[in-house]
Amino acid sequence: MRGALLAFTLYHGLSMLVGGATKPIKQTFEWVFGAYDQGLRMTNAWGMFGKPPNATHVVLEGEKLDGSTIVLATTKARDRTLVERVRDVRIRKIQGKLSGYGDRSRWGREYLAWFCRDAAARGIELKSVRAVNYVHELRDDDGGIKRKESKQTVVSLGCVPGPRGAPPSFFIAPPSLTKELDEGTL
């Protein structure tokens, strides 16, 4: 029993070290620790702001049939009520990913479609839903402006069918529009 415990401790300890190491090291030992890392997810790299934070706010806006706009979900915690802050604590993570092309092209349409359905279930008729990326201002260490504030729609989806029964409109911002954000150079 003690031998098995010792073996597990050794294995976990080594996998912990490898799991937090650089990619080449992880790849070298993938045959030993791959399943433990990616399957059982028992290891991780703990960067914790090792790189300056690059995330931006993404707000999901719905356009009603009368043309008015409502906020359906926001990553801005301070814009939420206390209950919403607790309930939506994970929204920042998922919705913020829409600023990256890889994620929004993979599941952006389905994500927005859920908000169309949810609004309809709550009796709110929406014409369309869009995810807007609010790129905040960045300053250098001397206070000079490094990046200006801007906003852009990164993905949008119609909630009602198009003319003559055409599928709902869908737009996805190409990677070139959000290149700097995708590459983390902004």
Next chain:
Amino acid sequence: MSEDEEEPPPRKKRKKKRPRPRVEGPETASPEAAPPEAPLAERVERRIVSFFAVPSDGTTAALFRVLFGAEAVWQAVGILWNLDRYWGPKGMIPYDIVAKDEFGWLSAFSWAPSNEAFVHGLGVAFAAAAVCLLLGFYPRIATLVVAYLHLSFQFRNPFILNSGDRLFMIIAALAAFMPLGHRFSIDALLRARRGRAPPEATVWGQRLVGMQIAYVYLNSAVAKLSNPRWQNGMALRDVLSSPVFAEYPHYVDSRAVIYFVTYMTLALELAFPVLVWWKRYRPWMLLWGIAFHAGIDATMIIPIFSSMMIVSYAAYLSDDETKWLLGKILRRRPPQP
């Protein structure tokens, strides 16, 4: 020579008497030391075993269980509240999107991904396991169920996860090595009624959790040290001005303040993994860590992680330290062994 000169000052005397720091607390059982003539491998093995196999009466494990159980219950509230939209078959992320994951078959969701009742069942099972863990009803099984179901939820929707989630699941799995139900638990109550003594236990699981937390800090420090912003002491200016992560985003213009908070962060992450194992420094490391994470929780919007770290600190305490702490908190004498 006067009398005063002959006698060493009392302060110096105390210093001389202070024992050298040891990895194990003085209250821990002495390791079965290998004779010097024993082979190196045997001596190393005995040394490792002496670190991990210190007997425990389960008091610290019980404190850890209650704190971690409360964390698990809180996670369960979040899961049940958001079950349909994050993990449901008609939720934000259809199962098809995550179905191709190489290890997706490990997830319980792969058994019936489009069955709403099944998904609800998983949510209820997670909540039930979390409550069992908190109350100490078959807590080692409960913590494994919590870990496995959390892993399943992670596979089903990986887009909502942060480091705190990963840490929660790892700690839940490692906690199965701790004597979670030996004290202050339903298991202990049932055992006492039957007149049975708890089985022998060691601090092995505690050490595993302790090592994990120490590594989180160390790994984080290494990642930071390679970045120029951390090297020049300005990294926290970026972090505290981020409107996404900072509760009150603001560019702090005082370099002295920014240098202080940046380098203190690095100092903690480098010092904690080493010094927390020494009984003499442990209280200071834990207090520093609690203050650090409380500061993060007050100024940043980073869910789960800080509370997970603080909860896991319990694993560093020896049984005697836990009894002393509980005695102080409950304002009564610690229970006699």
